[in-house]
Amino acid sequence: MARRPDPDPETASQTAGPYVHIGCLPSVAGFHAVFDGDLGASPIIEGAKGDVITVEGKIFDGYGDPLLDGMIETWQADAKGLYAGQAGADPKVPGFGRRATDAETGAFSFRTIRPGAAKGQAPHIAFWIVARGINIGLLTRLYFPEDNHSDDPILSRIETAERAKTLIAAKIGDAAYRFDIRLQGDGETVFLDM
């Protein structure tokens, strides 16, 4: 009998710290000469198919204060629900975005297209959050308030409607959404391990 060897442990995470911008968003840290711009500056390229939307929000700590030194990464599908690298995906949707929370207000915002439904899931955008004080990146998802979520495998597993609501963005305009993330306490966002 072939025995499956035990997998090696994953390397341990450490906090991104307060200076994450230097490595991941160098132009936010004031570096303009080293690289040609920041990665993830936009999840879409001009000509992407689908409805353009904007998403804005803040990340709040356990005191209710916005994080001024956090970084958000987003990963999403194209308008048909296909991810970059999958056969038939829209080449104008790299799908990856990166934002710093503003150093004075804590706000982040980005422009993208509304993703389609990926295989058996309601349309969503994955968020990954790192910052000083966060020992291992926090994964969550933004869902859209106008969609039917009853069959979504993630939302349907959340035990209370109150908690599930933390993953649903607020519609604040024709094509504008707000998605606030609460790290701790009242209205604490559901974070995922998957």
Place this chain on the structure above:
Amino acid sequence: MTGGGLLPRDRAVQPAALTPEYKTSVTRSPRSPLLTLDSTVTEETGPVFGHDIIGPLDNDLINNFTQGASLANGERVLIHGRLSDQNGRAVPGALIEIWQANAGGRYRHANDSYFAPLDPNFGGCGRTLTDDDGNYRFMTIRPGAYPWPNGPNAWRPMHVHFSLFGAAFGQRLITQMYFEGDPLIDLCPIVAAIPDQRQIDRLVAHLDMSQAQSMDHLAYRFDITLRGRNQTMFENRPEGM
């Protein structure tokens, strides 16, 4: 060939969210348990970065801030290693980004007010893609240890921050690399957030004289493991069985 699903993340080797000795974690840690689920296509796919984004000096922190005009100050070191997944497979074409303090322990960042001076020839960021065998290399200077406001006389050991992409968004990892022999490692509450000493030891890069260059630089080796995917029995069967 691989099965699609990611191996569940083994939280026993990872730091908890709340580690009170590291004070900022107290207000930035969720209190509810994570919702654990099998990975979906969202976590099993990920961004792709091409060689077009990488310039020739991007992995050379000694030269990249001045684009080769002047050298950064400090002890010259090569940091290199292999990126693999939990199944021991090389992760090729993967983006690695690093950032660090200068030789005096100062970051080039608006929020760092430590009085050690900036080095006009040092920025502190680098990036590269792993080669076909998962190997990477950075030329840099050894960063200085620095004080931080976690408690009285708190110091960070010398370290380099590493950001790692695999092929899947669910493999995303940020960590820190330390240097063999640094006595501050054992005093650091950020390091101590990791519950397992063996996992701490894996973040400590070892002096690698085989890659040091005479009259030029020392070398340190740091191998990194990302989450793997579920495998079928077929692909694990040893040859001939």
